[in-house]
Amino acid sequence: MIRNSMKWILPSLVAVGLLIGLSALTVKAGEAKAVKGKIAGTVVDKDGKAVAEAKVNLTKPQPRVQGQQAQRPEPLATATTDKDGKFEITFEVADGAYRLSTTVQDKGTARAAVTIKEGKVVDKDDKVVEKAVELKLAARRGNRGGGAGQ
Numbered sequence: 197m198i199r200n201s202m203k204w205i206l207p208s209l210v211a212v213g214l215l216i217g218l219s220a221l222t223v224k225a226g227e228a229k230a231v232k233g234k235i236a237g238t239v240v241d242k243d244g245k246a247v248a249e250a251k252v253n254l255t256k257p258q259p260r261v262q263g264q265q266a267q268r269p270e271p272l273a274t275a276t277t278d279k280d281g282k283f284e285i286t287f288e289v290a291d292g293a294y295r296l297s298t299t300v301q302d303k304g305t306a307r308a309a310v311t312i313k314e315g316k317v318v319d320k321d322d323k324v325v326e327k328a329v330e331l332k333l334a335a336r337r338g339n340r341g342g343g344a345g346q
Contacts, residue, residue: 228290228291228292229290230288230289230290231289231290231291231314231315232286232287232288232315233287233288233289233312233314233315233316233317234284234285234286234287235254235284235285235287235296235310235317235329236282236283236328236329237252237283237284237296237308237328237329237330237331238277238280238281238282238283238328238329238330238331239277239281239283239298239300239306239330239331239333240281240330240331240332240333241303241304241332241333242303242304242332242333242334242335244332245281246277246279246280246281246282247277247300247333248277248279248280248281249276249277250277250283250298250300250331251274251275251276251298252274252275252276252277252283252285252296252297252331253271253273253274253297253298254271254272254273254274254285254287254289254294254295254296255269255270255271255272255294255295256269256272256292256293256294256295257269257295257309272287272289273285273286273288273289282328287312291312291313291314292311292312293309293310293311294309294310294311294312295307295308295309295310296308296329297331298331298333300333303333304335305333305334306331306332306333306334307331308329308330308331310329317329
């Protein structure tokens, strides 16, 4: 009887091991590969003047759940503009939809949706976007001084 059950234990253990190994491979195959890249751009105020020392963040947009307060995503990469309002963010992320954003006290907020594929910003037709991204500040809702919200 023991000998009979031993015939099934070894093949069963091998089968379980194979299933665990295959499931691990499936998870790995489904993970997106992070690729290094750069996004260049400028931050300007509502009048088109360069904004120095603005912190620009690259984040992954978070889905909004009705009835819950939106969570502010952690930046995946950041950069600070120079005296001419120019920035360059170096990142290492998987392909997908992302957001560039900046908020400058007393000047407003700017956001731009970007799609990254193989470390480059692409348009809706998957063509690489060569020009720099412009983030134009607009007054935030509730701020004094008026201006359009974005």
